[in-house]
Amino acid sequence: AQSVTQLDSQVPVFEEAPVELRCNYSSSVSVYLFWYVQYPNQGLQLLLKYLSGSTLVESINGFEAEFNKSQTSFHLRKPSVHISDTAEYFCALSYTDKLIFGTGTRLQVFP
Amino acid sequence: SQTIHQWPATLVQPVGSPLSLECTVEGTSNPNLYWYRQAAGRGLQLLFYSVGIGQISSEVPQNLSASRPQDRQFILSSKKLLLSDSGFYLCAWGRGGNTEAFFGQGTRLTVV
Numbered sequence: 501a502q503s504v505t506q507l508d509s510q511v512p513v514f515e516e517a518p519v520e521l522r523c524n525y526s527s528s529v530s531v532y533l534f535w536y537v538q539y540p541n542q543g544l545q546l547l548l549k550y551l552s553g554s555t556l557v558e559s560i561n562g563f564e565a566e567f568n569k570s571q572t573s574f575h576l577r578k579p580s581v582h583i584s585d586t587a588e589y590f591c592a593l594s595y596t597d598k599l600i601f602g603t604g605t606r607l608q609v610f611p
Numbered sequence: 612s613q614t615i616h617q618w619p620a621t622l623v624q625p626v627g628s629p630l631s632l633e634c635t636v637e638g639t640s641n642p643n644l645y646w647y648r649q650a651a652g653r654g655l656q657l658l659f660y661s662v663g664i665g666q667i668s669s670e671v672p673q674n675l676s677a678s679r680p681q682d683r684q685f686i687l688s689s690k691k692l693l694l695s696d697s698g699f700y701l702c703a704w705g706r707g708g709n710t711e712a713f714f715g716q717g718t719r720l721t722v723v
Contacts, residue, residue: 506654532709543617543701543714544655551709590654594709597643597662598670603654 502527504591506602514610515583521576521605523565523591531593533574535565538588538604547589550574561585581609613638617702617715624722630675630689632718634702637683642704644685645712646677649699661685662707697722 507522525531532551536544548559555567565576574591586609591602617634624630636642643662647655657670659677667677674693678686685702699719705712 534711536714541717541719543716544703546711546713549711592655594711596709597705597707598657598660599645599703599705599712600657601647601655 502529502531502593502595502598502600504593504600504602506591506605508605509603510606510608512608512610513581516580518579519577519581519585519607521589521591521607523574523576523602525572525574525591525593527572527593527595529595531595533565533567534592534594534599535559535563535574535576536590536592536601538590544590547576581607583609583611585609613704613713615702615704615713615715617718619718620716621719622721624692624720626694626722627691630687630692630696630720632687632700632702632720634685634687634715635683636704639683639704639706641682641707643707643712644679645703645705646685646687647701647703649701649717655701659687692722694722696720 503526505524513519534549535547537547538544548557550567558564563578588604590604614637645660646658661679675689701717702715703712
């Protein structure tokens with residue numbers, strides 16, 4: 501069965517510091533991977549996606565994620581975070597019309 | 612462009628009452644449609660998904676049901692709500708295959 505594991509439920513970090521949010525997946529078939537961001541009491545917004553091609557994917561606001569097939573990981577990174585990056589981040593995988601999510605990581609950025 | 616509408620934004624219902632949450636998509640045809648529930652510390656749980664009118668796949672056996680009476684309409688229902696049905700319900704649509712999904716703003720359901 502396919503699954504997504506987000507190893508950290510909360511990640512506190514100071515503004516302008518680098519951050520990594522970890523995501524591992526398990527699948528017996530080819531999958532497609534996504535990161536979503538959720539601000540309080542809102543729906544989810546797509547941050548970035550890996551479908552094929554280059555294993556390093558980037559978003560417009562400075563986040564990047566690298567697909568690592570051998571380690572079955574898709575970690576999200578940002579070299580310098582802002583207060584406005586405080587939110588919940590979800591890793592997800594897609595297969596056969598289903599989209600399943602990890603339990604989420606709350607990123608808290610402190611001044 | 613495509614848009615997804617979900618309502619109501621918040622709902623407080625007594626135990627044992629019925630439920631109907633509606634979701635509609637505009638600007639696309641034959642979308643995949645999804646209902647998720649979000650509970651604290653549990654991420655997003657896929658409840659139902661649909662690849663076409665009248666086609667519903669249930670992921671988790673529970674007190675809820677879903678229907679797709681029209682191509683771009685997805686309804687989540689319950690005959691009798693339980694306290695454990697409280698949560699944040701999200702509707703989403705996708706283009707099928709292994710592409711991403713786009714989410715509505717969610718409904719905060721509190722069963723009292």
